[in-house]
Amino acid sequence: MEDSEVYPAIGEDGFQRLVAAFYRQVPDDDILGPMYPKDDMEGAEQRLRDFLVFRFGGPQHYIEQRGHPRLRMRHAPFAVSQAARDRWVQLMDRALDETKLLARAEETLRGFFHSTATFMINRPG
Numbered sequence: 001m002e003d004s005e006v007y008p009a010i011g012e013d014g015f016q017r018l019v020a021a022f023y024r025q026v027p028d029d030d031i032l033g034p035m036y037p038k039d040d041m042e043g044a045e046q047r048l049r050d051f052l053v054f055r056f057g058g059p060q061h062y063i064e065q066r067g068h069p070r071l072r073m074r075h076a077p078f079a080v081s082q083a084a085r086d087r088w089v090q091l092m093d094r095a096l097d098e099t100k101l102l103a104r105a106e107e108t109l110r111g112f113f114h115s116t117a118t119f120m121i122n123r124p125g
């Protein structure tokens with residue numbers, strides 16, 4: 001389905017469950033765990049959720065709170081190697097499997113995550 005149809009299809013609840021399923025795996029992950037703010041995992045969860053809601057046709061809370069996404073720039077402080085990218089995608093794929101969203105919404109999101117994560121690579125190795 002079109003990007004803008006995803007939020008109408010799965011709602012706030014779909015994004016909430018997806019992002020929670022992703023972040024549940026992060027703290028214990030040997031590559032990603034150390035990169036995220038231990039004392040602000042709720043904040044990190046909210047930023048990703050708000051971004052996705054905005055990006056896929058929902059309310060613009062992300063823009064109001066954080067401004068233009070400029071995701072590559074915001075990721076510059078984090079060492080996103082091919083291995084980190086692959087792990088991020090692996091955890092998100094697992095979150096998508098677990099959340100069982102409407103199949104056509106899931107397909108759109110999966111494609112977006114795979115290509116955006118590749119675009120985020122900013123270090124060799």
Ligand code: HEM
Pocket residue numbers: 032035036037043044047048051066071074075078079080084085086088089113116117118120121
């Ligand atoms: C490719 C591997 C990736 C790694 C290792 C990674 C890592 C991180 C880390 C460590 C943060 C800081 C956590 C925080 O918000 O405090 C972050 C923030 C964020 N990431 Fe990623 N990320 C990756 C891919 C992605 C992808 C594919 C997306 C989009 C679908 C994304 C969207 C975001 C957003 C929206 C934020 C919050 C930005 C802000 O407003 O400050 N990330 N990421």
